[in-house]
Amino acid sequence: MGQSKDNQDSRQHSLNPDKWVDSHGDYLYNYAYSRVNSKELAEDLVQETFVAGLRAMKSFQGRSTEITWLISILKRKVIDHYRKMSSNKEITxxxxxxxxxxxxxxxxxxxxxxxxxxxxxxxxxxxxxxxxxxxxxxxxxxxxxxxxxxxxxxxxxxxxxxxxxxxxxxxxxxxxxxxxxxxxxxxxxxxxxxxx
Amino acid sequence: MSKMKEIMMKGMNKVMLDCDHATYLAVKEESEKLGCIQKLQLRMHLMGCKLCRAFVEQSKTISEEVTSMKTIDPDHYEVELTEDQSESLKKVVEEHKN
CATH class of the missing domain: 1.10.10.10 (Winged helix-like DNA-binding domain superfamily/Winged helix DNA-binding domain)
Incomplete structure (x- = not known):
């Protein structure tokens, strides 16, 4: 459903990659877009997030919700993007x-x-x-x-x-x-x- | 001006911030707590400087808009994935599943 709140309950949360795009695609896309201001780039970051998420599924402990977990990955991608971007030798x-x-x-x-x-x-x-x-x-x-x-x-x-x-x-x-x-x-x- | 006054003015100029420094502190204060003295210096500068007060006001306006921009409201998405984008993403997920 794309809820962004971290549930305080003690349930074990699970991951459903098949539903990621439909359930969380727009939310992640908007999150990325608000950070990088480019639709193309935002889409790339969402894609990278899903790929990284699939690789990291084993390390998911179920303590946070799926969306929270995905966002933490996306945040990392945003940071990586800006780190790469700002290391370009540019005119100061x-x-x-x-x-x-x-x-x-x-x-x-x-x-x-x-x-x-x-x-x-x-x-x-x-x-x-x-x-x-x-x-x-x-x-x-x-x-x-x-x-x-x-x-x-x-x-x-x-x-x-x-x-x-x-x-x-x-x-x-x-x-x-x-x-x-x-x-x-x-x-x-x-x-x-x-x-x- | 008497010598005494001149010395006092010079002293005050050392204590009083200029607008460059004041705006610097104002920006810092948006994210972090300032030290006591810096806080006081900033307040004093703002009391007497209309332009810097305007800067602070406008900064606040910008910050509020930035906050609104970064808060994602699922009921009012600013952008939405197109069908093509969704399909493309689904393909990628499919390809990378193990």
């Missing part, structure tokens, strides 16, 4: 200059053209909320690989800092520097598209 994220004055008397202050503008208060309206969501998704996809990885793993998956650093090969202070850049860039991108 200094491509994005932070929106603050670099020197002078106002060093560290907002550069006025890039400072936060007033946002309309309309997000209670479902139509505007949907628009906002699309803008957010677009802007997330525009983040440079490493910043996107940090944002998804730290903020969306809520993995603890040490583990994120282990996966992405950064120091804890690097992590926050990148998170800072990611959120500044995200905000700026959203504002540009949203206020158009």
């Amino acid at each position: 994220s200094s491509e994005f200059s932070r929106p603050f004055q670099k020197d002078g008397a106002s060093q560290g202050h907002w550069i006025m053209e890039r400072a936060p503008k007033e946002w309309p208060d309309e997000l209670d309206d479902p139509i505007h909320q949907k628009e906002f969501r699309l803008v957010l998704e677009k802007c997330l996809s525009h983040l440079p690989d490493k910043l996107k990885a940090v944002f998804v793993l730290k903020f969306i998956e809520e993995i603890n800092s040490d583990e994120v650093c282990k996966e992405l090969g950064c120091t804890p202070s690097n992590l926050w520097v990148m998170m800072h850049r990611a959120r500044l860039r995200l905000r700026e991108c959203i504002e540009l598209k949203w206020l158009k």
Whole structure:
């Protein structure tokens, strides 16, 4: 049935691979899509999850539900994806200059053209909320690989800092520097598209 | 400005955060607890800085939307597998069963 709650009962849960696609396909697909923002990639990750799940069936102890177990595998695949993606030698994220004055008397202050503008208060309206969501998704996809990885793993998956650093090969202070850049860039991108 | 005042201003500038640093702490605070002093410094900066307050507000809005995005509601799926995708996945499951 695709329930996502981990049952607290003491039943032994079992696995039914024949029913995986029908019972859990959409749920896993949506989970993956919300983490990687690409239908193609999401499908790949779901497929990898099923394959890994079939290989790991013997180690399933029945203490969690089938869907919980599958999601934990999918989470792992998401992490692997971002680890691979962010290890690409890319131009460092200094491509994005932070929106603050670099020197002078106002060093560290907002550069006025890039400072936060007033946002309309309309997000209670479902139509505007949907628009906002699309803008957010677009802007997330525009983040440079490493910043996107940090944002998804730290903020969306809520993995603890040490583990994120282990996966992405950064120091804890690097992590926050990148998170800072990611959120500044995200905000700026959203504002540009949203206020158009 | 008197020398004394100048020294005090310089001292204050060391204690007061600039917007770059303030937004950095604000971002960190969304996921982790800040140290006492940093927390205080951030609050003080926000009290006097309208732009950073706006940043924090907007960050919150974004965070709420991200939370909504990552919470999968089986009654309102954002995307759905097509017939082809389902069939393809079923084939893969079939192929890899032992």
